[in-house]
Amino acid sequence: MSAATLDPPRPAPRSALLAPAPKRVAGEAKIWLTSVGLALGLLMVAGLLWIIIDHGVRVFWPRRVVQMQLKSDSPFEFQGRKIIAGSIVRHAEKIALDAAAIAAAQARGRRPKEWQIYVGNKDAWGQNFIFVDDDAVEAITRPADLLAIERIEYGQAIGEPVALQPKDGAAIAAGDPAFAPKLAALVREVNARRKEIEHLEKDEIGDINAQMERIKLDQKKIGDSAPRRVAALDAIVKTLQGQYEVLARTAGELRAAQGGWTLAYRLPGGEERTMPLGQIVSYYFPNRLTLFQRAGWFARNLRVFLTEEPREANTEGGIFPAIFGTFVMTLLMSLAVMPFGVLAAIYLREYARQGFFVRAVRIAVNNLAGVPSIVFGVFGLGFFVYVVGGAIDSTFYSVHLPNPTFGTGGILWAAATLALMTVPVVIVATEEAISAVPRGMREASLACGASKWQTIQNIILPSSIPGILTGLILAMARGAGEVAPLMLVGVVKLAPSLPLDTVAPFIHLDRKFMHLGFHIYDLGFQSPDSEAAKPMVYATTLLLISLVIVLNLAAIVVRERLRQKYKTGAF
């Protein structure tokens, strides 16, 4: 048989040994059909990842700004002008349900295309995005003078710089060689000052507020019983008030200094506008950048995204609080899930008498992993938040009532809910790892006189650590990516403060937090300007996906190591 001469590479696929017979073999065509499933599945994964990476990475890449000259005979115009400048978001087929338009397009044989353009200058035009018909465009140019300015509010401003105007003194025109260095220096200065204001208002004034809050609660607790102490506390409040006023005045002065210089710029195709430099976060000439400069902007945008706080209803700035919230929540969850999961697994494998009951429990625990996550969220809300949290509030935080402390969603309850959701994963993985420890090792340990616990402690647990780790990593990946239950137990779109900070007691388990997954949901679906939020959503998605995939790959690697270890084990 010719099949015998086929030399399959390394361990032969078992059915391939005899595979292609000389003549027609029954069912070969259908095998091709089955390969569709695999090809399609792999293509889906690859396609999805590609879309996310493509869209996600593009967000950070500084886009060129084009200027479009519209045809004079076309009825299309934007705010009464025929010139549009902005960055191209998309150039795609027009989506319109106007039957006449479709009929006309079909008569011509192709659907009309349109440009979606980010024009910025929302303060001037009231909108960020416009759609321009392909047919209406006369010419597209990339003027080098166009300046893109990222501002604190209203997104980008796009226009030609005209002059820098100090509060009193002579203006520096854009043509002046001193213009560019002066602008750079001023923007640096403004940003430094903004940081200082932020520090003053958020940290120092926030600190004072927290202290005053605490004193007020103390006073409420003391009530009328000790008027001397109340008076003493009043005195402290007074000094704090004084400190507050000093800080507030400093912040006010800094704020006033932010408006010291103004930048005059000209909108594409029209009027001049000015903005105080205090508004500017950064600026660049998009059409003058070299590749290296672009790469530099890419790195800078990435850094901002990862380390800064969101601005403008989360559509600008960074997502640091969400990253941090996800991290802390996952950490808390791991702290809860690890000991309990391992404990339960050791009990099931080593201590419980194996029989029908344990088998049933094992199946039940196993199946809990398949129960929808939202059910755990419902449980977390009903039990952790309302029952446990309510009890904690009425015993320890009754002064704060009716404002709930733990009786509302918070990071502790979110972590507890996810821990409950992922504990079956850890139990199953640990059990598997424990049962994979060779019987010989166990018996040898016992024969040497070790007690049962000593055997577990010194033999079984160390050798099953990779397995436990795999379970934990998988649990973390699931916990980090889960959103539905969190929506019920404490995630918010914008948390005023982080769950970990420098104010005693440092970790605030009752605080609400931000989460990457929820950030995606919230930005994409609850945002007032969902089109403007899209880049942030894609970037966040990229980050979340990377996190989850890295965790999963880690689990896979650890598991492979484990497998090899037992393959080559001496037992």
Next chain:
Amino acid sequence: MPNQTPDPKRFQPSKLTLLIDRFMTQFIKVGGVLVIASVLGIFVFIFSQIIPLLRSAEVKSGPAASLPAGNYAAIGADEWSELPFVAALDGKVRFVNPATGAVTENDLGQTFTALRYNARSQEMIGGTADARFAFVKLDYTAGFAKGGRNVTGEAKLGPLQALARAGAPVRAIAFGGDENGKLVGVIQQVGDKLEVHAVSLARKRSLLGGGQLKIEDDRDVTALIPGKPVSILVTAQADALIVAADDGQLHYLFRNGDEFALRQSFKPFGDLANPAIASVDFLFADVSLVATGARGENRVFSLYRKAGDDKRTFGQIKQFPALPGGATFFASSLRNKAFLTGAGSFASLRYSTTEAVRWGAKLPFTIARAFIGGKYDRLLFLDTGAKLHVFTLRDPHPETSFAALFGRVWYEGYPAPAYEWQSSGGSDEFEPKLSLVPLIVGTLKGTLYALLFAVPVALLAALYTSQFLHPNFKGVVKPTMEIMASLPSVVLGFLAALWLAPIIETRVPSILVMVILVPATALGFGYGWSLLPIQMRRRIPPGCEFLVFFPLLLVVLWASWHLGPVVERVCFAVTDPTTGARVGDFRLWWPQVTGASFEQRNSLVVGFMMGFAVIPIVFTIAEDALSNVPLSLTIGSLALGASRWQTAMRIVVPTASAGIFSGLMIGLGRAVGETMIVVMATGNTPVLNWNIFSGMRTLSANIAVELPEAAEHSTLYRTLFLGALLLFIVTFLVNTVAELLRQHLREKYKTV
């Protein structure tokens, strides 16, 4: 030399070791059992949260207070039912503190011949024998004195206003409306004839602010009513009069400006031997009438648009069990659709929406008047011996019942019974519609379309991977599938809604072409390939078909994408009603041909994206089952000359069928519970259809959308818990069956 014999104790473990061991044994046992118990306790907790839904009302008798005898015509109370009052026709309003029995009397100094209390506005209207009427405002003030709440009440008589038909005593009176305008319905006795008058009042603005309600129009509408009027009702919206006549007819007079027209006359008990009406009154919101017949028959009629009629008229929507006799008293709740009625000493609390009797009892006294406390927590009865009884009522969840959750319910204003989920509305008068059926159907719909796409792909992939794929690729394929399983559903949902849905919207025909073309190409290419001589065929080693197929697949997908619009123009053309031109557009074609809607975020999108969640699960389990079929079986089959396809289909698949089925079950479980994809990629409208191009709302999405807004322990909260419990039970059962199947399979493989 010291004694050389070793100490026998050296073989004994140290006490500490033993102690630790004993401690750890106990610790692990207790801890392990606790962890497992708490994990399983989830079910118990969720179940405990829904039990109150199924409880009926609890009514306990409370204090009673004796009043002086009188002809009491109205009974009411303040919002907290702390200070009830009764009003007698002789103009005496008596406030009673049931706890102390203290009675404060407030003499209005005016006798009435008819009196009616409107609990919603805390106002009475009284008609006199000399054809005048006046409003009586009941003012409650709550103060804090001596460490407790102290409620005082006062009845204030407004100015008397004369009716147009002077001298005719008022027999019945009712009103509706707000402080800017009211409608008063009056029945006056003129000789031995009864006349019905509709009096409209409007606030006259004066320079000195305020102003008073003055009669604008007094209209005799007797001519519109055949028969002898007995009682009269006015809607709270002041837009209609309902007059009951002695022949058992109800007449519905609709107001249009100042004009009145008889819109409907009907006999609520026309089908019975004795059609007389014993009592008729409005339910909260004044769109439904509760009528009782002479023998205690109890029916609810609601305003709705009947087929072929654009005006709302009354039709029967509920039928309650009969009372022991014609109703002698009636009270409706101010919070929900509950009403209290009864005959003689029998009282019954009923709930219109669920058509359920919440409570019923024979009381040790004969009831003359009754009232339901403003917070639906008290029942007040005034007996014929002028004694006021206060009963406490505990009925937190009257809005649901098993039948209302899972059956058709005829809601107020609906033309027919319906399955409907609508938990909140614009006003307090809203009737919550808590049927789980649309959500269950939505869940099944989402699951169906997800499985329709995912199962073929996953099973084909599993079959190929386990039976035909070259082993070298397995190390890549399986982790890739695992990564697919780990994709967070929020990401899938986001891509489905914001990326996929807009793309697919205009390219449905392309998708259809793909569904046909992709498998057809595979089969065709495979067939063609197998016809080629062996020398050619050998170019593609077995197990690498999918690599070859990759570019082919891309080409086919690309071709289908561009073929779609062509197909659309040919097959899905509709005539545009405005221009008359033929337009090929699927989005127009689908609604025109099937009558079903076409939405951008539809089940097709959801089904595809859920594929990402379901495919890897089904794939992994099915692949495991297929790969673990004992090698001896495959080898035997191949040795007997079967081809690899024959071996796969006739030996491997049947042997592993239980495992494949278990994979399907677990995939089903995942699809049923999927939340974020559905929340994001559908419109979340609870609909009751299987249209692939419309959205849906699933049980899980419903929880995610509504639970954050639901008040703790409200009916909605508990109903959502019930939804969660259903999900829990379904997924748990499905997974358990799947697990048992797999265990069975493992046993089977051992014995082969």
